[in-house]
Amino acid sequence: MYQNPKNKASFKLRKFISNIYRDSDIGYSILRPFYKIYELGLRITPDQFIIKRSFKKHMGYDLNLDNPRTLNEKINWLKLHNRKPIQTILADKYKVRDYVKNKVGDKYLIPLLFESKNEKDLTPDNLPEPNFIIKANHNSSGGLIVRDKNKVDWKKAQKRFKRLLNENHYYSTTEWQYKNIEPRIIAEQLLTYEDGSIPEDIKFHCFNGKVAFIMVDFDRFGELRTRNLYDSEWNLIPCNWGRPYGRDMEKPSNLDEMIAVAEKLAEDFAYVRVDLYLVKSQIFFGELTFYHASGFQAFYQKECDEKFGDMLDISALKK
Incomplete structure (x- = not known):
């Protein structure tokens, strides 16, 4: 059975424990030894075993690495089999700045x-x-x-x-x-709007160097984060990836430029998520994410996972 992603109680518990671990002296002292034991176990366990177990837990079905079909399956296949050294540099929020500067120019850097x-x-x-x-x-x-x-x-x-x-x-x-x-x-x-609020994350999911769909997250620091998916023409896609629908958002006036920036940054990769912000018509680069939600975030509609999976071509990498 396909897992319902609305497990708010589990998420809140993990968040609560994480906050105690990071922000409380007593919590850190108590939890740190357990974390180190847990980390030691992860160090000696093969990645494939951990990924398969986590996938089944979060997604509700077995991960097929021999013939991945859904988007989440293909993201996890890439985690194991498509490891380019440059990705370590680009996942570094400090060193990625030089890559962005060389690819699209420093005017997009925060x-x-x-x-x-x-x-x-x-x-x-x-x-x-x-x-x-x-x-x-x-x-x-x-x-x-x-x-x-x-x-x-x-x-x-x-x-x-x-x-x-x-x-x-x-x-x-x-x-x-x-x-x-x-x-x-x-x-x-x-980055803020004139009223001091935080701008929306506009995330461009790029498949084989082209924008496949655009994800907008609303109220990232609020109690209830919501999310819309749009195609490259800014039509709402009837799919929910991990979160309920948010409010309607007007099509950005310089969407074409944002897509061009995202595709330039994504051109060397089978899959990457390019996060951008738009403030006063100025585009800013956020980050590059190679495995959205580690490939463990369920769609509310399983057919959407399959639909986007069909769009991502990893055949050349499997040879």
Whole structure:
């Protein structure tokens, strides 16, 4: 039976434990030994075994690596069999900036305000006036939004990022490109609309160098994130990938330019998600993601997983 993705209770529990682990001294001290034992188990377990087990748990059906058909199956096949060294550089939120600059130009880069490999450098004196966001370059843990430096507990922030610097995202996701990233802390200008709200993530899922569909996430930092899928003409696609429908969004005035940027950045890969933002008609690059949700996010409609899977051609890579 195809798994219903609306498992909010499980997600909230994982989020709660993660917050205790990262932000609480007592929680970190208690949970850290268990995490290290868990990580040791992951280190000695073959990737294929972990991926197959996780796939069945999240998706509700067995992963077919010999003849992958759905989009999620093909994403997991790529995780195991299409490992280009450059992907380690491009998954690095700091080093990817040079790739973007060389491919499409630095005008699409969000201004970088700070970078360091030492959490002790994370002090208000080393950072500009808000607004900005602090994040690690080597994982997908989100970030610390700073709108007022006087309201930040900087010792707590240092402790949080020290813990992040000691984590290897590869062992929790089996996404190999994270394994050898050199951890560091970066701060970027916070992109906002005029009312101070955070702009929508506009994610271009590119198959074989071309935009296959566009995903828009709404209220990323809110209680209920919603999501729409659009085709390249900005027609709503009747598919839900992991989240319910969001509000209707007007077609961006410079959608053609956004598609051109996404396809230029994606041209060397069978599958990659190119995240862009649009603020005051200015396009900004977010990140490159090679395995959306690690290939473990169910569609509400199984036929959509199959439909998009048919569109992604990995035959040349299987030879």
